[in-house]
């Protein structure tokens with residue numbers, strides 16, 4: 001799965017390199033900037049991955065947490081070890097969160113490597129027009145990666161909860177992915193303006209803030225608070241469901 | 250028997266699945282240090298009871314006390330002292346046997362990580378899996394997985410072992426090894442609670458047994474107590490079936506009906522209230538000119554008792 005994620009920036013970089021069609025308009029944001037600096041491969045790749053590929057992989061990992069153990073027959077043995085039900089949930093959530101970070105970093109690192117291999121490096125002209133040193137730009141990339149990771153924490157909590165509802169991992173994975181798509185679809189409907197600030201996917205693409213001077217932290221703060229809210233609600237639901245559940249798998 | 254001497258004690262333990270009661274109001278008493286056989290036909294509620302004893306499922310009503318504490322409330326205090334195999338082994342197919350054991354052991358907060366390698370190797374050794382320790386579980390045979398499941402129950406010294414059909418899928422050597430293992434664990438003071446429908450096995454290793462039938466506990470006690478309820482019987486091999494049956498009936502014995510037909514070559518009769526001496530029975534038969542070709546006295550077997558308690562039918566009830 002991580003290899004598939006790494007393939008995204010590589011495909012983008014190669015496609016841009018081969019066609020040199022950067023200025024044709026259209027395409028994902030930042031696409032036209034790749035020719036100026038390879039680091040933009042990272043941001044294009046994230047723009048492509050955040051709405052679809054990353055939620056997909058996070059849905060697979062988070063949906064598998066408990067249901068996967070149940071279908072393996074290992075859940076009962078973990079519980080009589082005894083792992084402790086709360087502890088198991090916490091460890092599983094931390095695992096899913098670590099995956100969010102790893103998945104994001106894979107996209108970033110693969111993007112940076114292929115970008116610098118095929119396109120110019122050196123100082124970077126950011127979105128606000130200022131030019132910053134490469135080290136500064138790499139630092140901003142790390143902030144972007146952090147932003148994307150945090151964005152996925154709410155979805156991970158939802159996946160964990162769904163995973164406690166069933167013994168069929170594929171069902172939990174599909175349900176989590178469907179919820180993420182549903183959230184994005186609702187986010188597209190202007191009639192539901194009032195709902196948008198409450199959708200966990202609402203701030204997913206807000207990481208452009210880190211590519212402007214001065215850096216604005218307001219999206220990051222709102223997003224982090226929103227994700228924390230989802231984590232608390234769905235963490236509590238998962239606990240409520242799992243703590244007293246009969247393990248019959 | 251006082252509560253302190255019981256490793257497992259249930260009072261009115263009941264589990265409903267919807268409207269269907271899988272376990273109905275059972276009162277188990279498993280003395281400490283016993284090897285306790287938990288018998289019952291398929292679907293009689295053995296595994297469901299074991300799940301409640303291990304805190305995996307909550308009783309619908311009633312109470313389950315394990316090592317003196319109430320489950321599932323005392324899970325974190327009781328479970329480290331209990332090793333278990335529940336409804337077959339469960340492992341990650343893509344990890345090796347040893348890695349699987351290490352992973353489960355590290356899930357146990359109370360198991361020391363310093364001795365983990367040694368304990369895993371020791372447990373694998375005890376079930377004869379040392380040579381296959383590095384093989385992926387995916388590539389294990391049914392019996393090898395079963396052995397690995399037993400090894401998991403032995404990772405740390407346990408006061409109580411709950412083994413659900415431990416010899417399922419094992420070859421004769423494996424079965425014998427499990428019997429020896431159970432005896433050796435019991436001789437070191439552990440209590441062993443083993444569910445099975447293999448009566449011969451229970452008869453060989455258990456000191457106590459309980460019998461489940463359709464969710465209810467229909468008998469429990471020491472093996473001798475369970476056998477005693479049945480009566481000894483005689484088997485007479487003879488061509489004169491009708492004649493012999495008449496003589497045995499006159500001696501106050503109950504002739505088993507299956508024997509009275511033309512093709513049969515022997516008569517089986519169960520002793521009545523006042524058992525006659527075997528030599529007197531033979532004398533009476535000979536006097537009545539029954540051609541006796543063989544005569545055997547059979548003590549009641551656990552199997553008779555089991556069948557009489559749980560019914561002859563082969564089909565799973567309900």
Ligand SMILES: Nc1ncnc2c1ncn2[C@@H]1O[C@H](COP(=O)(O)OP(=O)(O)OP(=O)(O)O)[C@@H](O)[C@H]1O
Nearest residue numbers: 248266271289290291292293294295296297298446
């Ligand atoms: N999750 C469940 N939902 C509904 N009914 C169940 C469930 N698990 C078990 N049962 C029912 O409970 C009854 C007892 O099942 P259990 O697994 O305890 O039997 P068992 O004595 O262990 O049988 P076996 O010897 O085949 O292992 C069965 O009739 C079964 O259909």
Ligand SMILES: [Mg+2]
Nearest residue numbers: 295296336413
């Ligand atoms: Mg069973």
